Amino acid sequence: xxxxxxxxxxxxxxxxxxxxxxxxxxxxxxxxxxxxxxxxxxxxxxxxxxxxxxxxxxxxxxxxxxxxxxxxxxxxxxxxxxxxxxxxxxxxxxxxxxxxxxxxxxxxxxxxxxxxxxxxxxxxxxxxxxxxxxxxxxxxxxxxxxxxxxxxxxxxxxxxxxxxxxxxxxxxxxxxxxxxxxxxxxxxxxxxxxxxxxxxxxxxxxxxxxxxxxxxxxxxxxxxxxxxxxxxxxxxxxxxxxxxxxxxxxxxxxxxxxxxxxxxxxxxxxxxxxxxxxxxxxxxxxxxxxxxxxxx
Numbered sequence: 001x002x003x004x005x006x007x008x009x010x011x012x013x014x015x016x017x018x019x020x021x022x023x024x025x026x027x028x029x030x031x032x033x034x035x036x037x038x039x040x041x042x043x044x045x046x047x048x049x050x051x052x053x054x055x056x057x058x059x060x061x062x063x064x065x066x067x068x069x070x071x072x073x074x075x076x077x078x079x080x081x082x083x084x085x086x087x088x089x090x091x092x093x094x095x096x097x098x099x100x101x102x103x104x105x106x107x108x109x110x111x112x113x114x115x116x117x118x119x120x121x122x123x124x125x126x127x128x129x130x131x132x133x134x135x136x137x138x139x140x141x142x143x144x145x146x147x148x149x150x151x152x153x154x155x156x157x158x159x160x161x162x163x164x165x166x167x168x169x170x171x172x173x174x175x176x177x178x179x180x181x182x183x184x185x186x187x188x189x190x191x192x193x194x195x196x197x198x199x200x201x202x203x204x205x206x207x208x209x210x211x212x213x214x215x216x217x218x219x220x221x222x223x224x225x226x227x228x229x230x231x232x233x234x235x236x237x238x239x240x241x242x243x244x245x246x247x248x249x250x251x252x253x254x255x256x257x258x259x260x261x262x263x264x265x266x267x268x269x270x271x272x273x274x275x276x277x278x279x280x281x282x283x284x285x286x287x288x289x290x291x292x293x294x295x296x
Contacts, residue, residue, distance in 0.1 A: 028058075041113045042240075153212070174293065195235060205229040205248050211233055
């Protein structure tokens, strides 16, 4: 286990503190269990005593990025078997993980930052572990969607975490149909694409709908950029970003035959832009355009 590998002498203050935590002799993870471990988003002060205690009792740790996780373990003075678990190799890793758990192994899973499974690999693995009858425990840590929601000032309940949105306009419009509603919607997005997402949202939501970009959460330059549909937040946006959308009012009822008319025009080969021109005045342009995209 990792706790046996902490340096005995010449350690840093951090490593000495870790040794004291491990020396308390608290019970570690149960044999044959999978631990889902939250790690800091960028501020090491958010690393909890329980996380350190759990890491110190693991037999093996699976992680999204071995370099990032290795640096964290080195800082703590822990040496522990690391194996990668990504979207590309998760299915291949499952048999070895289930076998190790069946043999009583104490295994952990971390993401690059924050809580595992939140737009990160591992969901299928956890389902497989549960089906096999092995215990799964969550060791809490910071979670970007929750922190962003708390600091945004937008309604807490209800809210929906929508992950990373599609990049192409058509799928993005359909995704908006699914996830926007009378609740706060939370997206992850690359800083390079945040402004494009905000522009697309501005075309979709009411002018008064609140839009917030939470940037660099827990870090030195943490900031909240606030705006609305009529005046979306503007960057520059750098670092990790979370985009939040306030409750979206219902779009109102469609004319009974609007959807049918759009269907006919799509079947005739017209583009969404052309369909908007043909049906001008029957409904808001954004509504017609969205219907056309969804049926293209």
